[in-house]
Amino acid sequence: MNRYESAKEIYAKWGIDTEAVIEKLKNVPISLHCWQGDDVTGFDHDGPLSGGIQTTGNYPGKATTPEELMMDIDKVIKLCPGAKKLNLHACYAIFEEGEYVDRDKLEPKHFKKWVDFAKERGMGIDFNPTFFSHPMQKDGLTLSSPDKDIRDFWIEHGKACIRISQYFAEETGIPCVMNIWTGDGFKDIPADRMGPRIRYKESIEAILSEPFDFNKVKPTVESKVFGIGVESYTSGSAEFTLSFAAMHSDKCMPLMDNGHYHPTEVVSDKIPALLTFFPEIALHITRGVRWDSDHVVLFDDETKEMAKEIVRCDALERTYMALDYFDASINRIAAWSVGLRSWQKALLSAMCTPSAYLKELQDNGEFTKLMVVSQRVTELPFGDIWDEYCRRCGVVADESWFDEVIKYEEEVLSKR
Numbered sequence: 001m002n003r004y005e006s007a008k009e010i011y012a013k014w015g016i017d018t019e020a021v022i023e024k025l026k027n028v029p030i031s032l033h034c035w036q037g038d039d040v041t042g043f044d045h046d047g048p049l050s051g052g053i054q055t056t057g058n059y060p061g062k063a064t065t066p067e068e069l070m071m072d073i074d075k076v077i078k079l080c081p082g083a084k085k086l087n088l089h090a091c092y093a094i095f096e097e098g099e100y101v102d103r104d105k106l107e108p109k110h111f112k113k114w115v116d117f118a119k120e121r122g123m124g125i126d127f128n129p130t131f132f133s134h135p136m137q138k139d140g141l142t143l144s145s146p147d148k149d150i151r152d153f154w155i156e157h158g159k160a161c162i163r164i165s166q167y168f169a170e171e172t173g174i175p176c177v178m179n180i181w182t183g184d185g186f187k188d189i190p191a192d193r194m195g196p197r198i199r200y201k202e203s204i205e206a207i208l209s210e211p212f213d214f215n216k217v218k219p220t221v222e223s224k225v226f227g228i229g230v231e232s233y234t235s236g237s238a239e240f241t242l243s244f245a246a247m248h249s250d251k252c253m254p255l256m257d258n259g260h261y262h263p264t265e266v267v268s269d270k271i272p273a274l275l276t277f278f279p280e281i282a283l284h285i286t287r288g289v290r291w292d293s294d295h296v297v298l299f300d301d302e303t304k305e306m307a308k309e310i311v312r313c314d315a316l317e318r319t320y321m322a323l324d325y326f327d328a329s330i331n332r333i334a335a336w337s338v339g340l341r342s343w344q345k346a347l348l349s350a351m352c353t354p355s356a357y358l359k360e361l362q363d364n365g366e367f368t369k370l371m372v373v374s375q376r377v378t379e380l381p382f383g384d385i386w387d388e389y390c391r392r393c394g395v396v397a398d399e400s401w402f403d404e405v406i407k408y409e410e411e412v413l414s415k416r
């Protein structure tokens with residue numbers, strides 16, 4: 001009997017059918033963020049990243065053209081198990097030689113090459129209007145600016161992105177999650193907290209007035225507690241975005257980024273709270289170290305806990321999962337792959353947890369036994385299930401996937 005067969009028997013005794021788990025997880029799509037490959041630069045501007053976010057590090061080999069970025073994404077796809085979706089920002093528009101349009105004038109044709117790329121790989125596409133790294137950010141504000149011209153520019157950008165999202169959904173046959181996040185806010189104590197939020201609300205409503213099919217385009221609103229240069233106040237706070245989503249649930253849903261809360265808050269606890277009310281929710285999966293630092297996602301306790309909540313709420317079909325982090329200090333292909341593999345691992349581990357039994361112990365008030373059994377569960381041979389899952393997905397299970405990265409670095413990245 002090989003290790004997997006042995007592990008399968010052990011899990012069966014706990015009521016877990018590892019065959020069913022593996023088959024199911026293979027088809028759960030995880031949205032892969034294109035911006036890990038080029039430090040959130042994109043192709044529509046030359047200026048620096050600005051607007052409340054920042055990358056740190058200068059590891060060589062970053063992608064600087066669409067062709068390089070696509071090649072790198074392909075590498076990551078081959079190194080990671082499971083189904084993938086592509087997550088694009090509007091600043092990744094691909095223009096023809098000599099062509100340029102500003103963000104308010106973007107059209108589906110500027111993303112045709114991405115659609116071709118996704119379709120060839122059987123992937124759907126998620127999308128994000130880019131409300132940062134642009135001169136039309138005035139005093140750090142976009143959709144919540146007191147200047148109507150500024151707001152109108154960004155509303156037109158949002159509407160253009162709705163049309164592009166609809167195009168993605170129709171071309172790929174897979175719904176497109178379109179996430180609205182701005183870095184709008186103030187460095188120091190504001191004199192008016194409500195004014196920007198009322199303007200923000202009206203601006204998002206104006207964007208969502210663009211016609212779209214909610215079965216194809218899934219607009220989401222993402223909150224954030226603070227950003228670099230906007231330490232004191234954000235227009236899109238947690239209460240703001242959650243209330244917005246609740247009041248517009250016929251065409252919008254909430255998106256939680258686990259780096260966007262106070263450090264002692266955990267998104268794992270918020271997932272079942274939102275699932276109690278919303279038919280569908282969306283997540284940005286990241287790892288904050290002391291703050292919203294967007295470190296590479298690891299197979300750590302909170303990552304595991306978030307995956308457990310999604311799985312035990314039976315919400316894999318109700319939760320749109322996307323990675324969102326960027327580390328420029330290490331090999332970017334490895335950064336992408338460690339994060340995606342870690343989230344896959346967290347989901348697989350959650351699916352190999354005897355949640356029904358643990359819930360029964362809780363409901364029966366057997367809290368001592370619950371603690372004892374929960375600890376025993378951590379000792380089950382999960383690594384053997386992971387190895388088998390990777391094998392069946394046609395990817396390397398052990399750490400030797402990194403050999404591929406080093407080879408790619410030598411042959412491709414170091415020559416850029």
Ligand SMILES: [Mn+2]
Pocket residue numbers: 222257284324
């Ligand atoms: Mn995010």
